[in-house]
Amino acid sequence: MTAFSLEPGHVTWCEELRTLAAGRLRPLAERGEPGRVNRPLLAELGALGLPARLFTSGALDLCLMRESLAYSCTEAETALALQGLGAHPVHAHGTEPQRARWLPRVADGSAVAAFALTEPDAGSDxxxxxxxxxRDTGADAGAEGPEAGASPAPLTAAPDGTSAWRLTGEKCWISNAPEADFYTxxxxxxxxxxxxxxxxxxxxADRPGLTGxxxxxxxxxxxxALAxxxxxxxxxxxxxxxxxxxxVAMDTxxxxxxxxGAFAVGMAQAALDAALAHTGARDAFGGKLRDLQAVSHQVAEMALRTEAARLMVxxxxxxxxxxxxxxxxxxxMAKLLATETAQYVVDRAVQLHGARALRRGHLLEHLYRxxxxxxxxEGASEVQRGIIAKELYRTQQPTEEAGA
Known part of the structure; x- marks a missing residue:
């Protein structure tokens, strides 16, 4: 891991996280069921105090946590990240009662959060x-909301104190659904x-009418999917x-x-280290694989791209x-470069390992998935390019076009 722009304490903390992830979190992850929320893993993350740091640390600390955990245990990284994604809007935009009810339980791993934005016909858009x-106001419950351009109806409770609105529709591809305890x-x-x-x-999650x-x-x-x-x-x-x-969504x-991007960098570094170990030990063509220029140059390119992505993150x-x-x-930019880089590095590592990397249970088989x-x-690569271009043109200083 680079020490550029990082304090020595950060570097030490990242090394500790890698060790904890390998020793305490990976065994719990391996006992979990794929495609299901791993509550023992969340409880252990809570015991280590990592979810609580989601609400007290900045973006750099979040990146260092995700990169370090991803290097040793992607399941632990993802479990932590999904807790943060679902609960950050509560932390940043919630009321005191909302925060008091849910954030301590997210922090100790006893409540599962989810971020419900994507729909079957509204993903990137x-x-x-x-x-x-x-709008649900008792007698006219179920009525349509205000027309476009009109002022929205105030979010006040109905006369009987029940609900102000009724949610109808679908969400799809929601991480932690349908097992989460609450949804943003x-x-x-x-x-x-x-x-x-x-x-x-x-x-x-226990609201009537909500199923998954x-x-x-x-x-x-x-x-x-949620209905x-x-x-x-x-x-x-x-x-x-x-x-x-x-x-709220964009702030999150x-x-x-x-x-x-940090998650991706952690996976890229794990794949790069696996490639270094394999090509340095594997006998082939009268020497080690690393002695072949075609191999060593690939490893150099993998390292170059990984470091560039890390610095951008x-x-x-x-x-x-x-x-x-x-x-x-x-x-x-960080998400785009890092995720595309990780795809390249993991793919190259698989190629350098050959068929053994495709065997179920191999580190690279896992990383490849x-x-x-x-x-x-969280926005496809094409969406990230659109955001970058929009921001570039938005901040461009007005200039007189040639020939005008």
Whole structure:
């Protein structure tokens, strides 16, 4: 791991995390069931105090945690990250009662959080959400929300004190669903208003009308679909400001996108180290594999790209922690470069190992399955390129075109 821009204490802490992940977390991960929430693993993460650090540390610490855990135990890394993703909107935008009820349980691993943004027809285009929050005011319960351009109805409880809104629709590809204990849910409160008509809600899993189905995915962590059948929510469930939920989502993603890059860097480093060990020990063609220039140059390229991605991740995290104005661009750059790099490095490591790396249970077989999803979730690579271009043009100084 590079020491560039890191204090000695950071380097020591990362080494400790790698050791803890290998010794205490990996055995629990190996006993877990793929595609299911591993609650013993979450409890152990809580005992180590790692989820609590999600709410007290900055973006750089989050990246260092994710990179270090990913190097030794991707399951532990993902379990921690999903807790943070689902609970960060509560920490950053929730009310005191919301935080008091849920954050201590997230911290000790007794409650599972989930971030419910994506829908079957609204993945990368998050502003196109269609999960509907219909106004519920007793006699006119179930009525449509306000027309586009109209002021949203106030989020007040119905006369009987029950619900202010009813959520109807679907969410899909939601990590930790359907086993989470609560969901940060983004729903449309003002039809036709695009990103300005979305509200974030904290929805406990036991709300009537909320059901879920697990999905069998390539990634080993739990992913599912959610169905909302007139699920009641009140003003007390709102996270942030009504009709400004898109900002809650983007604030969360700007923090977590660089750390997705850190997850990718951890996997890339593990694959690189495996390739170094294998090519340094493997006898072939009268020498070691590393003696072949075609091999050594591939390893050099893997190391080059991994280090470049790591530095960009650290730079994006530092920009977030210091309140820099270019966080969206840096976050997108970090996620894009790191996830694409990890895909390349893991693939090259598999190639250098040959068939043994494809055997079920091999480290690289595991990484090969894990490394694909980060290029898609929390904004696909194509979306990151769009964000980068948008930010570049937004900040471009006006110039007089040639010949004008």
């Amino acid at each position: 998050a502003a196109a959400l269609s999960l509907r929050a219909a 849910v983004f729903a449309r409160t003002t039809p036709g208003a695009g990103a300005r008509g979305v509200t974030a809600f904290l929805v406990p 189905t697990p999905l069998d995915m390539l990634s080993p962590h739990p992913i599912g 909302f059948d007139a699920v009641p929510v009140t003003a007390a469930d709102v996270l942030g400001v009504p009709d400004r939920g898109f900002r 993603l700007n923090l977590f996108r660089p750390s997705v 650290y730079a994006a995290a530092t920009a977030y922690d210091t309140g820099a104005p270019d966080v969206p661009k840096r976050a997108a 894990e490394v694909r999803a980060p290029r898609v979730y």
